[in-house]
Amino acid sequence: MSVLLSINSLSKEFKTEKGLIKVLDDINLEISAGESVSITGPSGSGKSTLLGICAGLEDPSSGTVNLCGELISSISETARSELRLKHVGFIFQSFQLIPSLSALENVTTPAEIAGNKDARSAAQALLDKVGLDDRMHHYPNQLSGGEQQRVALARAFINNPQILFADEPTGNLDAENSADMEDLIFELNEEQQTTLLIVTHDMEMAAKTSRIIKLKGGKIDVD
Numbered sequence: 420m421s422v423l424l425s426i427n428s429l430s431k432e433f434k435t436e437k438g439l440i441k442v443l444d445d446i447n448l449e450i451s452a453g454e455s456v457s458i459t460g461p462s463g464s465g466k467s468t469l470l471g472i473c474a475g476l477e478d479p480s481s482g483t484v485n486l487c488g489e490l491i492s493s494i495s496e497t498a499r500s501e502l503r504l505k506h507v508g509f510i511f512q513s514f515q516l517i518p519s520l521s522a523l524e525n526v527t528t529p530a531e532i533a534g535n536k537d538a539r540s541a542a543q544a545l546l547d548k549v550g551l552d553d554r555m556h557h558y559p560n561q562l563s564g565g566e567q568q569r570v571a572l573a574r575a576f577i578n579n580p581q582i583l584f585a586d587e588p589t590g591n592l593d594a595e596n597s598a599d600m601e602d603l604i605f606e607l608n609e610e611q612q613t614t615l616l617i618v619t620h621d622m623e624m625a626a627k628t629s630r631i632i633k634l635k636g637g638k639i640d641v642d
């Protein structure tokens with residue numbers, strides 16, 4: 420199987436008042452196309468940081484990230500945005516929906532930017548799929564946390580990404596909604612053959628992925 424994401428000698432440090440903290444320490448990882456992988460680890464272990472770097476949203480302190488055939492740590496920000504738009508879906512821990520846009524507009528926008536002439540109907544179909552057909556014209560502040568998370572899921576899938584990065588996609592949901600969200604992610608993954616990299620504390624969800632990676636002390640914990 421072809422390698423879709425390859426991380427080599429990746430380190431990330433942050434400057435803080437107490438000095439330099441090393442959050443990721445010489446990480447190596449390869450993920451093949453079609454694989455589903457979960458990342459677990461204690462709060463503060465660097466899961467969100469790792470996900471952001473893999474998706475080209477954040478720069479590493481050292482090391483390289485190869486995503487969808489591009490060395491993203493060394494291409495321009497414009498080229499990176501283009502790569503993300505075409506090939507990457509991202510669900511943020513805090514959703515990051517655009518507050519001034521309705522649910523439908525939030526989902527439609529990335530498809531319009533990508534030049535999809537059927538952006539609106541594609542967005543409607545996805546919102547329908549995540550159970551928000553009667554909420555399309557509502558704004559994020561009119562939606563519950565779980566509903567916003569489902570809009571974020573629809574937005575992440577609108578451009579048929581090769582890879583979905585999801586940061587605790589069930590973190591704000593109750594057991595029932597959480598199970599629905601899981602089903603949706605794995606269903607969309609199956610339908611669109613999307614590679615998955617999911618940060619989660621939910622061991623049931625992690626168990627459904629083909630590989631579990633544990634982050635601890637800046638390293639991948641092999642037990």
Ligand SMILES: Nc1ncnc2c1ncn2[C@@H]1O[C@H](COP(=O)(O)OP(=O)(O)OP(=O)(O)O)[C@@H](O)[C@H]1O
Nearest residue numbers: 433434435442460461462463464465466467468469
């Ligand atoms: N911009 C930043 N500046 C300084 N420190 C940062 C910055 N971003 C993250 N950190 C620190 O890096 C560490 C890892 O943060 P990160 O958000 O990746 O953890 P996490 O594993 O996702 O935690 P959680 O499970 O709580 O979401 C934390 O100690 C955090 O305080």
Ligand SMILES: [Mg+2]
Nearest residue numbers: 466467512586
């Ligand atoms: Mg996090």
